[in-house]
Amino acid sequence: MLGLRTLRSAFSKLNLASLSSPSLAEGAMKPARVQGLGHRQRPPLAICQAANTCGRTFASWSSRWSSPPFLGSVDTTRTQGSRGPLSAAPQIQLGPAHSFSTTDARSASLYQMHKRGPIIKKRKNKNPLGDKPMARGVVLKTLIKKPRKPNSANRKCVLVRLSTGKELIAYVPGEGHSLQEHNIVMVRVGRLRDVPGVKVKCIRGVYDLAHVVKRKT
Structure with a gap:
């Protein structure tokens, strides 16, 4: 499916960033004012890229389907025997698959053939007398x-x-x-x-x- 790999990487970046520093994730979701400064706090670059990627993916899906696909919960539990940092394994349930046509784009469908009728080639009249017998x-x-x-x-x-x-x-x-x-x-x-x-x-x-x-x- 188009954008699935990109979406997975975006969710993994977003999840890792939230697990490593929850304050940064909260700041990314709800920007707060920094004390002593008049501008908002800028979220990290990884979270911005992940948010932009998710937005582009949802925009492409919304133009393809009438309703956006359902996204399941992200499984963040640690597996037995695993070592090192926690790795996110998102479990995504996509919407109805887009059906691609395997026929040639130049070939007409049955409905088009029914509406247009058979193709009758115009042949030159070889009668020397015209249309008279x-x-x-x-x-x-x-x-x-x-x-x-x-x-x-x-x-x-x-x-x-x-x-x-x-x-x-x-x-x-x-x-x-x-x-x-x-x-x-x-x-x-x-x-x-x-x-x-x-x-x-x-x-x-x-x-x-x-x-x-x-x-x-």
Whole structure:
């Protein structure tokens, strides 16, 4: 406990001083006027230091607890077989122990987590159409893209200007198409894995893009 060793030494000094010279201890507790002098008698230095130490310790305890701790009586009896001057062995009963938290100061408590809620990270919206699943667009140009290795078949694509103002490259699925410039198509979200930069696909059977014609051979 904080200040326990200091308090013990202060009580031992105070007790030894009172036992060695009771008149000095009484003078420390109740200063009296010296005959022939107009000032009060100054107590010894050891008693002053002990009193100051006790005052600082009680001040720190009073700020920590609502009520000061209970201090038991000081046992000044001489033990059997002991020699030399009388040694004070104070028996101190302290108040409730101050509980220290073993958790990290940076970690939030359960109540704080309950009040704040879960931490949801804001992720960037990677949808090329914004928040829309589909969008209408006008064909600006027909393109042929080559896929990455090991694929080698050419991919039929078109450059589309969407109604939102964006210009994207859209993949035309299926075999064959009759798209030309100024045709209107409907595109949906869906990237082409083997062609970089293609993030939308055209929908067959909507507007000017017809369904796939069944082969007759």
